[in-house]
Amino acid sequence: MALLEAIELNKSFDHVVAARNINVSIEENEVIGVIGANGAGKTTFVNMVTGYLKPTSGRIMFQGRDITHQAPRKITHLGICRSFQVPQLFFTASVFDNLLIALGVAEGTLPSLLRPLRRPDLEARADEMLERYTIAQYRDQEVGLLPQGVRKLLDIAMAVVHKPSVLLLDEPTSGVSVDEKFGIMDIVMDALKQAGVTVLFVEHDMEIINRYAKRVLAFYDGTIIADGPPDDVLRDAKVREYVIGEGPAHGTGTGAEKEGGHA
Amino acid sequence: MGRKDQTNLRLTIALLVCGLAVFILPDWAIFMGTLALAKGVVVIGLLVLWRTGLVSFGQALYFGLGGYTVGLLGLRVGMSDAVLLTLLSFLLSAAVAMTLGLIISRYREIFFAMLTMAFSMILYGVLVKTEALGSTDGFNVLLPTYLGYAPEGEAQRVALYLWSLLVAYLASLGVHRYLRSALGNLTSAIRDNEIRVEYLGVSVQRAIYFKYVIAGALTGAGGAITAMAVGHVDPEMTYWTTSGEFVFVTILSGTGHVVAPFVGSIIFELVRTYAFEYAPYAWQLVLGSVLLLLIMFLPNGLWSLVTRMRKKG
Numbered sequence: 001m002a003l004l005e006a007i008e009l010n011k012s013f014d015h016v017v018a019a020r021n022i023n024v025s026i027e028e029n030e031v032i033g034v035i036g037a038n039g040a041g042k043t044t045f046v047n048m049v050t051g052y053l054k055p056t057s058g059r060i061m062f063q064g065r066d067i068t069h070q071a072p073r074k075i076t077h078l079g080i081c082r083s084f085q086v087p088q089l090f091f092t093a094s095v096f097d098n099l100l101i102a103l104g105v106a107e108g109t110l111p112s113l114l115r116p117l118r119r120p121d122l123e124a125r126a127d128e129m130l131e132r133y134t135i136a137q138y139r140d141q142e143v144g145l146l147p148q149g150v151r152k153l154l155d156i157a158m159a160v161v162h163k164p165s166v167l168l169l170d171e172p173t174s175g176v177s178v179d180e181k182f183g184i185m186d187i188v189m190d191a192l193k194q195a196g197v198t199v200l201f202v203e204h205d206m207e208i209i210n211r212y213a214k215r216v217l218a219f220y221d222g223t224i225i226a227d228g229p230p231d232d233v234l235r236d237a238k239v240r241e242y243v244i245g246e247g248p249a250h251g252t253g254t255g256a257e258k259e260g261g262h263a
Numbered sequence: 264m265g266r267k268d269q270t271n272l273r274l275t276i277a278l279l280v281c282g283l284a285v286f287i288l289p290d291w292a293i294f295m296g297t298l299a300l301a302k303g304v305v306v307i308g309l310l311v312l313w314r315t316g317l318v319s320f321g322q323a324l325y326f327g328l329g330g331y332t333v334g335l336l337g338l339r340v341g342m343s344d345a346v347l348l349t350l351l352s353f354l355l356s357a358a359v360a361m362t363l364g365l366i367i368s369r370y371r372e373i374f375f376a377m378l379t380m381a382f383s384m385i386l387y388g389v390l391v392k393t394e395a396l397g398s399t400d401g402f403n404v405l406l407p408t409y410l411g412y413a414p415e416g417e418a419q420r421v422a423l424y425l426w427s428l429l430v431a432y433l434a435s436l437g438v439h440r441y442l443r444s445a446l447g448n449l450t451s452a453i454r455d456n457e458i459r460v461e462y463l464g465v466s467v468q469r470a471i472y473f474k475y476v477i478a479g480a481l482t483g484a485g486g487a488i489t490a491m492a493v494g495h496v497d498p499e500m501t502y503w504t505t506s507g508e509f510v511f512v513t514i515l516s517g518t519g520h521v522v523a524p525f526v527g528s529i530i531f532e533l534v535r536t537y538a539f540e541y542a543p544y545a546w547q548l549v550l551g552s553v554l555l556l557l558i559m560f561l562p563n564g565l566w567s568l569v570t571r572m573r574k575k576g
Contacts, residue, residue: 088459104445113446
């Protein structure tokens with residue numbers, strides 16, 4: 001049984017088709033890179049899997065269970081978490097408090113929610129995570145004042161407090177300088193590998209894809225046009241033409257990905 | 264690392280100091296103090312909502328509910344025990360907030376504010392049209408007793424002041440404890456980013472619902488004490504201007520600490536009392552001017568002065 005499966009997934013916004021007939025099966029411990037031009041359907045796919053968008057038709061199965069119409073918080077508790085292209089953080093709080101809140105609410109039960117947030121065990125875990133994601137030096141800084149790379153790392157750290165089985169990273173290196181991007185990916189991938197998390201990350205940078213992905217899904221016009229090992233997918237003629245842009249007809253996508261906020 | 268939180272200790276000291284103050288305070292100040300404490304209990308509930316980025320223009324609904332619970336239980340069944348009446352008002356208001364909260368917690372911003380106001384105006388309309396409840400005149404409530412003790416004269420005012428002080432103390436402790444919890448810390452988190460809160464596995468709607476019920480229940484208790492202090496209830500308690508007054512005091516106080524609503528309420532009552540004394544035909548003008556100056560120079564309320572002093576210190 002696949003860990004996560006999308007079956008005949010479709011999504012339309014009025015007359016704009018954002019995802020069409022997506023079929024994909026993901027196994028445990030895979031590291032999957034998702035590529036495609038802007039508007040190709042990558043983020044729409046992530047948004048559907050994590051409950052932000054409801055598919056027009058089709059099913060999403062997780063550990064054999066249908067999660068198609070579950071709310072994001074339910075999906076989070078089941079073990080699918082995500083980070084965002086634009087980091088979703090509590091901007092008026094410090095880095096430490098962001099993580100502390102994430103850890104404090106992770107259990108989700110009312111008794112756990114009513115326990116004091118500032119307690120030694122939770123604070124120690126927050127500090128440990130700050131160390132693991134190498135952002136301990138920003139501990140007491142307000143998030144609104146942080147560089148983008150640190151925000152990205154914090155966003156990912158907050159996404160993994162639930163100890164997910166699957167983590168979807170939406171463009172983890174976008175807005176990050178060329179010098180920082182490999183450093184960030186090394187930190188993230190190392191931490192996720194240690195935790196045994198299955199990773200699916202959306203990425204535009206083919207160097208990142210080549211270095212970290214073991215399998216690649218290439219999206220074009222709302223559907224998957226290639227699925228396989230990076231070398232095979234990146235050599236695929238359609239991928240080279242529509243995704244990488246080396247052929248005569250560049251893939252410009254549908255533009256529909258903007259629905260959901262993070263194309 | 265943050266300093267050790269000493270709020271509970273400080274609240275206990277404040278309780279003792281304010282309690283002992285009855286020996287030196289004049290009669291009028293004790294009465295005014297009771298009203299200010301009752302209003303503080305209401306505003307501490309608003310603080311919880313305010314921190315979440317929600318403004319309720321309908322707290323008068325629960326204020327009136329608390330007041331009329333005291334009045335009606337006295338009128339119909341002769342109940343006069345302040346402890347029991349405050350508790351029942353608190354519980355009844357919580358029950359109503361649990362019902363209305365199912366709808367209200369779905370809304371944000373101006374829609375939340377207007378919907379809360381709409382519900383309070385419905386109760387106002389019902390009370391105004393109900394002859395059996397005294398219509399626009401309302402009716403008098405019984406003098407409160409305290410677990411069998413029935414004070415008279417000046418002792419009556421002192422007893423109610425001490426009771427309101429105890430309620431204010433318990434409300435502050437409770438809200439402070441709540442704000443320190445994981446759920447309480449979601450107040451500003453929800454204001455900052457609802458999407459992240461949902462993806463942390465928490466229902467924003469349920470969190471807001473919980474906060475709305477807390478605010479409603481506390482407002483009911485504040486309304487009960489006010490009714491006992493004034494000795495009368497009327498539909499004005501549920502009118503939108505009463506809600507506006509609570510919002511006024513919240514802005515005046517600031518939301519930085521659980522003590523702020525009580526400081527703000529006392530100052531509000533003082534300003535209003537003196538404005539009424541020296542400018543009986545223009546006291547609203549004085550209050551309006553105070554609010555204007557406050558928004559211009561202290562947009563985060565009076566408590567921001569304390570925060571500034573602490574930062575400098």
